[in-house]
Amino acid sequence: MNSNKDNFSEVLIVGGGVIGLSIARELHRRGARRITVLERGKVGRESSYAAAGMLAPNAETEKADDFTKFCAESLDLYNKFAEELFGETDVNIELDRSGTVYAAFTDHDSAEIRRRYDWQKRAGLAVEFLSAEETRRAEPFVSPDVRESLFFPFDWQVENRKLLHALEKFAELNRIKIVENAEVKSLLTENGKIGGVRTVDADFSADAVVLATGAWTSLIENGGDIALPEIKPVRGQIIGFQTAKRLFERVIYSPRGYLVPRRDGRILIGATVEDAGFDKNITAAGTEFLRAVAMEISPSLASLEIAETWAGLRPLAADGLPVLGAVAAAKNLFIATAHYRNGILLAPLTAKILAERIAENKDSEYLRIFSPNRFKTAAAT
Numbered sequence: 176m177n178s179n180k181d182n183f184s185e186v187l188i189v190g191g192g193v194i195g196l197s198i199a200r201e202l203h204r205r206g207a208r209r210i211t212v213l214e215r216g217k218v219g220r221e222s223s224y225a226a227a228g229m230l231a232p233n234a235e236t237e238k239a240d241d242f243t244k245f246c247a248e249s250l251d252l253y254n255k256f257a258e259e260l261f262g263e264t265d266v267n268i269e270l271d272r273s274g275t276v277y278a279a280f281t282d283h284d285s286a287e288i289r290r291r292y293d294w295q296k297r298a299g300l301a302v303e304f305l306s307a308e309e310t311r312r313a314e315p316f317v318s319p320d321v322r323e324s325l326f327f328p329f330d331w332q333v334e335n336r337k338l339l340h341a342l343e344k345f346a347e348l349n350r351i352k353i354v355e356n357a358e359v360k361s362l363l364t365e366n367g368k369i370g371g372v373r374t375v376d377a378d379f380s381a382d383a384v385v386l387a388t389g390a391w392t393s394l395i396e397n398g399g400d401i402a403l404p405e406i407k408p409v410r411g412q413i414i415g416f417q418t419a420k421r422l423f424e425r426v427i428y429s430p431r432g433y434l435v436p437r438r439d440g441r442i443l444i445g446a447t448v449e450d451a452g453f454d455k456n457i458t459a460a461g462t463e464f465l466r467a468v469a470m471e472i473s474p475s476l477a478s479l480e481i482a483e484t485w486a487g488l489r490p491l492a493a494d495g496l497p498v499l500g501a502v503a504a505a506k507n508l509f510i511a512t513a514h515y516r517n518g519i520l521l522a523p524l525t526a527k528i529l530a531e532r533i534a535e536n537k538d539s540e541y542l543r544i545f546s547p548n549r550f551k552t553a554a555a556t
C-alpha cells in the first residue's frame with residue numbers, strides 16, 4: 176500500500192456529492208487547511224446530480240417535527256449560501272424563489288391537500304389556499320382539470336448541477352484536494368480511533384474522517400469494530416422536456432409527482448421511488464409513469480418529445496431520517512448521509528453543523544436527534 180505524508184489530511188471526506196463538498200467548504204471557511212475529498216467516480220455525478228433541485232420543506236414533510244424544523248432552517252441558509260458561493264466562485268446557482276404549487280386533480284388529492292393545509296397552518300408554516308381559477312391564473316399551463324391547490328411561497332428551487340459546479344470550483348480555488356476514481360474499501364482503525372481509510376491503490380491517514388458516501392455507505396468495510404448504520408439506495412428516475420421559453424413560473428407538485436421548470440426552458444418531471452438495489456437504469460415503466468404525471472399536471476406537454484432521462488440513488492436510513500454526527504465507537508469518525516429526498520435542501524445546514532462539530536467542537540441539537548448511534552446496529556457506548 177502506498178501511504179506517505181502527502182496522504183495525510185486534517186479531515187478526510189469520503190464522497191464528493193453535495194454533502195461531502197459542502198462540508199469541505201464549511202471546514203475550509205472555519206480554518207481547516209488539509210482537507211481531502213476521496214471520490215469513487217467523478218465528484219458531483221451521483222444522486223446530487225440526478226436531483227431536481229427543489230428546496231421544499233412544505234411539500235416534502237408530513238408533520239410538524241424535528242425534521243420539518245431542520246428542513247426549514249436549512250432553507251433559511253440558502254439566500255446567503257447562494258450569494259456567498261457566487262462571490263467565492265462566480266457561479267450563479269440559480270436560486271429561484273418563485274415558490275411551489277401543490278395541485279389537486281382528484282377527490283383523494285383534495286382531501287390530501289386540505290389535510291396538509293390544516294397541519295401546516297397549525298404548525299405556523301407559510302401556506303396559501305388557491306381555488307382552481309386562482310391556480311390557473313397563476314399557472315396558465317396547468318391542466319383545466321385542476322380542482323384547487325396550495326401555494327408554498329417558501330418552497331424554492333436551485334439548479335443543483337450548478338451548485339455542484341460551484342462547490343467543486345470552491346474546492347479547486349481553495350486547495351481542497353479532490354482525488355477522483357478513489358473508492359474507499361475500508362476504514363483503518365487503531366485503538367478505538369480511525370487512523371484513515373484504504374482505497375484499492377493507497378492508504379490515506381487523517382485526524383478525522385467524514386463518510387458522506389450517500390447510498391453506498393453500508394458497503395464500506397470496517398473490520399467489524401464499528402457498525403455503520405444501514406443505508407439503502409432508493410432509485411429515482413426523471414424525464415426532461417425542452418421548451419423554447421419557460422412555460423411555468425413555479426414548481427408544480429401533485430400527490431403523484433412534480434414538474435420543475437428551469438430558467439433555460441427545460442422542464443423536469445420526477446420522480447419514481449423504487450427499491451431496485453444499486454441499479455440506476457432507466458425503465459420503460461418509469462418513463463411511462465412520469466409521462467402520465469406530466470400529462471396530468473399539464474396536458475399541453477403532450478406534443479413534446481422526451482429530451483432526456485436519468486436516474487439516481489437516494490440514500491435512505493431505516494427510519495427515513497438523516498444520519499449525522501460522530502460514531503460512538505470511534506470518536507473521530509463522522510457520518511453525514513441518508514438525506515433521502517432532501518439532500519440538496521439540507522446541504523447548507525448539514526455542512527454547518529458537521530463543520531462546527533469537527534473544527535470547533537461545537538454541538539448542535541440536530542447531531543443528537545439525527546445521531547448515527549440511534550440505531551441498534553451502530554456501536555453505541
Ligand SMILES: Cc1cc2nc3c(=O)[nH]c(=O)nc-3n(C[C@H](O)[C@H](O)[C@H](O)COP(=O)(O)OP(=O)(O)OC[C@H]3O[C@@H](n4cnc5c(N)ncnc54)[C@H](O)[C@@H]3O)c2cc1C
Pocket residue numbers: 189190191192193194195213214215216217218219220221222223224225226227228229230357358359360387388389390391392395410411412413445446486487488489490511512513514515516517518519520521
Ligand atoms: C431523482 C432524484 C430527485 C431528487 N430530487 C431532490 C430535490 O428536488 N431536492 C432535494 O433536496 N433532494 C433531492 N434528491 C435527493 C438528493 O439528491 C440526495 O439526498 C443528495 O444528493 C444526497 O447527497 P450525497 O452527497 O449524500 O449523495 P451523492 O450525491 O450520491 O454523493 C455521494 C458520493 O459518494 C461517493 N462514494 C460512495 N461510496 C464511496 C466510497 N466507498 N469511496 C469513495 N466515494 C464514494 C459516490 O460516488 C458519490 O459521488 C433527489 C434524488 C433523486 C435520485
